[in-house]
Amino acid sequence: MTLDLITPIVLAGGKGTRLWPMSRSQRPKQFLALTSDLSLFQMTLTRLSDPTRYRAPIIVTNSDYRFLVAEQALECGVELGGVILEPMARNTAPAIAAATLVAAKGGPTLIHVLASDHDILVDDAYRTSIDTAAAAARDGRLATFGIQPTGPATGFGYIEAGEKEASGAFAVKRFVEKPNEERAKEMLATGNFTWNSGMFLFRSDVFLSECEAYAPDVMKAAKASVDTAQSDLDFIRLDAPSFAAAPDISVDYAIFEPTKLASVVPSPIRWSDLGSWDAVWRESPQDGQGNLARGPVSLFNTRNSMVISENLHVAVNGLDDIAVVASEDAIYVGKLSDAQDVGKVVKTLMKDKGTFRLTEEHRTSYRPWGGYTSLLSGDRFQVKRLFVKPGKQLSLQKHHHRSEHWVVVRGTAEIVIGDEVKTLKENESAYIPQGSVHRLTNPGKILLELVEVQTGSYLEEDDIVRYEDSFGRV
Known part of the structure; x- marks a missing residue:
């Protein structure tokens, strides 16, 4: 296999809770239409349907979502290169290692790892970032994408760039965990830090070699689970006992932080991980009063708010900075600026036997x-x-x-x-x-x-x- 085209690996197994009550374990946010008529997963597949850059994508998900993945891909007309089913969650390092082994069965290939639930605008800046990362990968580097910060966000990790490389990427000087606001401001003042997007691009052979060197337990478990995987209709079921032996560790900790081959591509692209309702509000069209209204909604004297309803007619009067999300069987109401707290609400609901179902199932x-x-x-x-x-x-x-x-x-x-x-x-x-x-x-x-x-x-x-x-x- 030549290194001219890129094989995407889409991670689609997450069970998001911060967009409750619409996102639940049985139908998490990647399969919801939040900012357009397509789900985030479908938007991701559409973004990858560029035959001049990409091969058919390989999806990594869990068994509960296998038919959702297949059906949503069919709906948006994207042919998949394979669907790998994780028997249990083991974080991103084992998932990426197993998928890379599957993708590389025909020989070394360029791999682009990306999440299924991010909102990204495909424009010249995006395409330039992909091409720069691909050039770095062809040079034997493990490229990651650094998003140009729009402010001192505390919900993201950061990457500090070092010396510029021939490809146009920069050597990674260090990764920084989610900082407090004061530290984030200090880092942004240097001009050398970007947000860690969680997207990667690398050569399969280089990644697997580094995985063997820095995360041998991950590599051993991933290889065993692929070698003994079973075909199930159009799906690839990783061997459960083998995959269960993998440590629960992210690819950042396992490989990208210890490796000497990490590069970062500063990417001035419009990107959001849509990790909270205020992020959905920011990324969606608003009316002249700064409101996002979707579904059967009526707003009166209301500003800078988000009101979404799946079925019930919701009327809001005289409020500012409010978030109202009405699903079929639950309603969330809170300050839009406090949307990061939804995850805490869900954790409390999960502890109560009477409300646990509301975090798992939709009507x-x-x-x-x-x-x-x-x-x-x-x-x-x-x-x-x-x-x-x-x-x-x-x-x-x-x-x-x-x-x-x-x-x-x-x-x-x-x-x-x-x-x-x-x-x-x-x-x-x-x-x-x-x-x-x-x-x-x-x-x-x-x-x-x-x-x-x-x-x-x-x-x-x-x-x-x-x-x-x-x-x-x-």
């Missing part, structure tokens, strides 16, 4: 075939809205403890109940007795929507026995 859950929204629940009953994508089908399954009643609201449903096959249209219904083997398919060209009423002694999602499944979940 709407997504599946490879579509998904469902929980509408109403009570003693021995539950009502859901099911939506099935055209041409998709659920697994052939049965439930031990519940019966189901389906009413078609929109589209056409093909239903198997035991040996019987039914075709239902709008306003028609079917009853699935407890213990009956059944399957639901959308044979049509439009979204199939149903109302499902479940009744029985146990209604949780784990009461399911699968016999056949199009998505390898048997």
Whole structure:
């Protein structure tokens, strides 16, 4: 493999909490549309769809998000070079090492590591930064991207630049952990510090050599997990026992800080990690009063605020510096300037058995075939809205403890109940007795929507026995 094109490695396994209540463990921020009609993950894939610079990207994620990754890539028309499934979180060093080993199976290649949840403007400054980093990588350097600071931010790490190199990059003098505001001001005054973006570009052979030298335990575990990985549909499942042996360590600590080959490319690009709601506000279009309003929202005499609602109509009157985020089942209200505290709120909610679910699940859950929204629940009953994508089908399954009643609201449903096959249209219904083997398919060209009423002694999602499944979940 030649070093003319770059293989992107996109890290998409994080479970963000600072953008609660929209971002939750089952659907974190990288899969949400926050600043455009595309999700952050889709925006990242679109940014990489430049055939003059990039090969098809390799995605690293966990098993819970595998179908979200595949579906969102399909929606934005980007072909993937592979999807690697981490069996558990082990921070960025093991994930990057394993993905680099996969990418380099055909020979040495340039690797661009990037997060799936950053908002970056692709312009001449961005393209120049990529080309400079690629030149440094071809010279055997491990390049990182330093973002030109806009102020003494305390939420980012910093990189101090040393001597300029032939490629246009600078040797890294040192990495600095998140400073307090006074220290950040002192560093910015020197003109030699940039924010650590968490993006890297390097030659695969150089990175793996440095990993072997400075993080041999990471390298050993990554190699073993790749060598014994299993193919699962279009996914690569890393071997769980092998990967579990890797230390939980970031690539910065493991390799970039001790190596003598680190370079930094000062990058005057528009970049945000969208790590808090105030960052979403800053990166989004605002009205003449400095407000971001999205969804069914009405603002009166309100300034410098952000109000987002997924469903409920939210009216805000006479406030300044306010953040209101209304999801399907939870509402956050606080000062926009205190948006960094959302993570603390979530940690408190996670400790309470009554509110823990609100940090993990949405009322709407997504599946490879579509998904469902929980509408109403009570003693021995539950009502859901099911939506099935055209041409998709659920697994052939049965439930031990519940019966189901389906009413078609929109589209056409093909239903198997035991040996019987039914075709239902709008306003028609079917009853699935407890213990009956059944399957639901959308044979049509439009979204199939149903109302499902479940009744029985146990209604949780784990009461399911699968016999056949199009998505390898048997």
